[in-house]
Amino acid sequence: MKRILTGDRPTYDSFHLGNYIGSLKNRVKLQDEYETHVFIADLHALTTHFDKTAELEKNIKGLMLGYLSVGLDPKKVFFFLQSKVPEITELAYYLSVLTSRPLIARQPALKEKLDAREQDTVGLFYYPILMAADILAPRANLVPVGKDQKSHVEFARDIALKFNNLYGEVFPIPEPLIGEVPTLPGTDGQAKMGKSLGNAIFLTDSPGEVEKKVMSMYTDPKRIHSTDPGTVEGNPVFTYLDAFSVQSDKGKVQSLKEEYTKGQVGDIEVKKYLAQVLNNFLDPIRQRRDKLEKEPGLVERILKEGTEKVRIEAQKTLAEVKKAMKLDYF
Ligand code: ATP
Ligand code: MG
Numbered sequence: 290m291k292r293i294l295t296g297d298r299p300t301y302d303s304f305h306l307g308n309y310i311g312s313l314k315n316r317v318k319l320q321d322e323y324e325t326h327v328f329i330a331d332l333h334a335l336t337t338h339f340d341k342t343a344e345l346e347k348n349i350k351g352l353m354l355g356y357l358s359v360g361l362d363p364k365k366v367f368f369f370l371q372s373k374v375p376e377i378t379e380l381a382y383y384l385s386v387l388t389s390r391p392l393i394a395r396q397p398a399l400k401e402k403l404d405a406r407e408q409d410t411v412g413l414f415y416y417p418i419l420m421a422a423d424i425l426a427p428r429a430n431l432v433p434v435g436k437d438q439k440s441h442v443e444f445a446r447d448i449a450l451k452f453n454n455l456y457g458e459v460f461p462i463p464e465p466l467i468g469e470v471p472t473l474p475g476t477d478g479q480a481k482m483g484k485s486l487g488n489a490i491f492l493t494d495s496p497g498e499v500e501k502k503v504m505s506m507y508t509d510p511k512r513i514h515s516t517d518p519g520t521v522e523g524n525p526v527f528t529y530l531d532a533f534s535v536q537s538d539k540g541k542v543q544s545l546k547e548e549y550t551k552g553q554v555g556d557i558e559v560k561k562y563l564a565q566v567l568n569n570f571l572d573p574i575r576q577r578r579d580k581l582e583k584e585p586g587l588v589e590r591i592l593k594e595g596t597e598k599v600r601i602e603a604q605k606t607l608a609e610v611k612k613a614m615k616l617d618y619f
Contacts, residue, residue, distance in 0.1 A: 293319060293466070294429035296328040296371070300338055302351025305489035306567075307473035307482035309359065310532050315433060315468055317360045325366045326427050326599060327356060329592075332371045332378070333420070336413040337402075353588035355492060358578035368595035371423065376603035381422035383610060384448050385415070387455070393417055397440055421445035424463050426603040433466040456613035459606070473532065474525045478507030490567065492574050499571065500564040508556050515555030521546045526556070526563055533570045 295316060297308070304313060319325055329349050335342070353368065361368075371377060393399065396417050403409050424432055424445045432442045442465035449460040472481050475488025482489045490502050508526050512519045521527045527549075530542050545562065548554035581587060611617045 290324045291430040292326060292427065293323040293431040293433060294326045294328070294424055294427060294463075295433055296330045296333075296423065297352055298330045298334040298338075299345055299348035299352055300334050301484040301491075302344075302348045303491040303493040304352070304355040304359075305482055305484060305491050306529070306533070307489065308484075309492065310473050311435060311468065311470050312433070313356075313359045313361075315470070319433065320362060320365045323431065325361075326369065326429060327361065327366055328369045328371050328423065328599075329353070330371050330423070333416065336410065336416055337408060339412075349592075350588050351493075353592055354578050354581055357581050357588070357591075358492070358574050363591045363595070366595075367427075367599050368592050369599040370592055370596050373596045374426065374600045374603050376600065376607045377422045377426045378419070380426050380603075380607055380610060381415070381419045383614065384421055384425070384452070385418045387448060387451050388418055392444075396444065398437055417441055417444050418448075421448050425449055425460050426606050427599055428461055428602070428606055429463055430461050431464050431466045433468060435468055435470075435472070439465050439467060452610075452613075456610075459609050459613050474528060476502050476506045476525065478510075478525060492571060493578065494571070496564075496568045496571075499567050503560050503564040503567065504557070506560060506563075508560075512556070514552075515557075516552045518552045519549045519556075521549055526559055530559075530563055530566060534566050535569070538566055 295312065297304075297312075316325065316327065329352055331345055331349060334345065334348075338344075349370065356366075356368065357363070393414060394403075399413070399416060402413060420441050421444060424442070425448075432445075434442055442463060446462055446464075449462050453460055453462075474480055475482040475486060476490060477488040479486065479488055490499055494502070503526075506526055509519045509524050511517075527542075527546060530538075530545070534542050541562070545554060545559055549559060608617070
């Protein structure tokens with residue numbers, strides 16, 4: 290069975306609708322087809338959140354509850370905590386000596402962040418190498434990522450090829466599995482909903498909070514009166530409706546779109562309907578989370594068990610790495 294690897298940075302204690310539609314939903318599907326490894330990237334979180342370490346533990350638990358509440362199954366998935374598999378950081382060091390420094394400096398996904406000066410740390414510069422080690426330590430075959438992260442997986446491929454050529458075949462060459470899901474916009478109309486952008490609807494928001502956020506959502510800025518013809522295309526309210534409505538809502542969504550275009554329905558009515566659709570989607574997720582939250586020690590146990598299993602794999606990889614590099618002296 291092919292092995293996939295994905296992860297999330299614990300920069301907040303909950304996932305948002307964008308994380309769900311862009312990543313979690315697909316993982317729930319993939320867990321039946323692949324041996325799935327999901328890790329919480331606390332070391333990667335440090336690169337931008339080194340001054341918020343006091344929040345990490347809460348965030349890690351929150352993300353674990355998030356995984357379980359959307360339907361990732363600990364019987365199928367290996368959940369692990371990056372910092373508890375020190376073989377990953379050790380492997381990253383061996384990979385770093387094979388890595389061309391100018392090549393990293395040109396990584397597009399990294400360059401933007403490095404250019405923001407206060408973040409220009411050695412740790413952030415090292416990010417692609419650590420990510421290559423995340424992938425190669427459990428010897429993952431496939432890495433589901435958005436288009437923006439593709440270059441990181443390509444970097445991991447290149448370094449694995451270089452290692453294998455130099456020292457012998459240790460690593461399978463990982464492939465990116467590119468999701469074609471478009472990025473979900475923020476409630477403020479920004480192109481991306483983000484955990485740290487203040488424009489997210491979280492899977493843990495209460496029905497009242499969801500309604501409040503939806504009612505203040507950005508729609509068609511050119512539309513002043515509810516009798517003005519409105520634009521559906523690129524209007525976040527309709528983007529969300531398309532993403533989260535179920536089959537039985539589709540007829541209603543279609544007629545709202547037609548009425549909106551003709552100026553026959555007000556923003557308030559459409560938003561009220563959206564809040565209802567989102568709350569219907571979120572209700573079972575919230576209920577599962579409430580239940581899981583009441584089981585003391587549950588997420589810690591799942592994370593501990595998964596981490597132990599993955600660590601054994603990573604130890605095997607590292608032993609092979611050292612043997613191949615002739616570092617297994619004494
Ligand atoms: P942060 O603001 O801390 O960077 P984030 O919201 O961007 O957080 P990440 O942990 O960086 O979330 O990403 C987790 C996963 O969710 C990734 O696979 C990413 O591609 C996906 N994702 C994040 N935001 C969106 C979005 N708005 N639409 C679709 N997918 C998204
Ligand atoms: Mg992000």
